[in-house]
Amino acid sequence: GAGVSQSPSNKVTEKGKDVELRCDPISGHTALYWYRQSLGQGLEFLIYFQGNSAPDKSGLPSDRFSAERTGGSVSTLTIQRTQQEDSAVYLCASSFSGGAEGNQPQHFGDGTRLSIL
């Protein structure tokens, strides 16, 4: 498709389980971002990829969170030993290019709604 695709759209899991969220960016976009949207915290940055490298991981809330990107395309965000406070909508975005002085607009997927029981 033409837009950013995320899967699954909804995920319900038990506390302590691991989850994996997937993002397919727009073709040709070298920059990929993960954000999280929750009621209490608003929209928070998690991690930024330029190609397959992650020059900014500063938003990952703990070492239970990790992400990778392969082939300069698909990215997966993994949360290990999930906790109830991990419940949120996880959003992926991509842009043509990134960097500290970047001004390219980011295009967002519809998100994965994660619920931890």
Added chain:
Amino acid sequence: GNSVTQMEGPVTLSEEAFLTINCTYTATGYPSLFWYVQYPGEGLQLLLKATKADDKGSNKGFEATYRKETTSFHLEKGSVQVSDSAVYFCALMRGKLIFGQGTELSVKP
């Protein structure tokens, strides 16, 4: 540090009313500024952007001007419609998007 502050919502207007949603920012240098919109049940969509001082972004009747002197990027629309009901987010770009807290707009017929 870098931050964005938006006027608190919810904002409730009648159809055809004038809309202003205030946004101010704190940042080093001159970041690009954006307004994103989230319609009910949908994802974030780019509404408009401005990349340098005095730039005006516009789309779908919405406008915002990058004001360096007041560090502001207020969103305006001359005549709102029921279909404009959504949550609006102001954001600056500094290696990543830094968002304001969002302003919920409800337009009544």
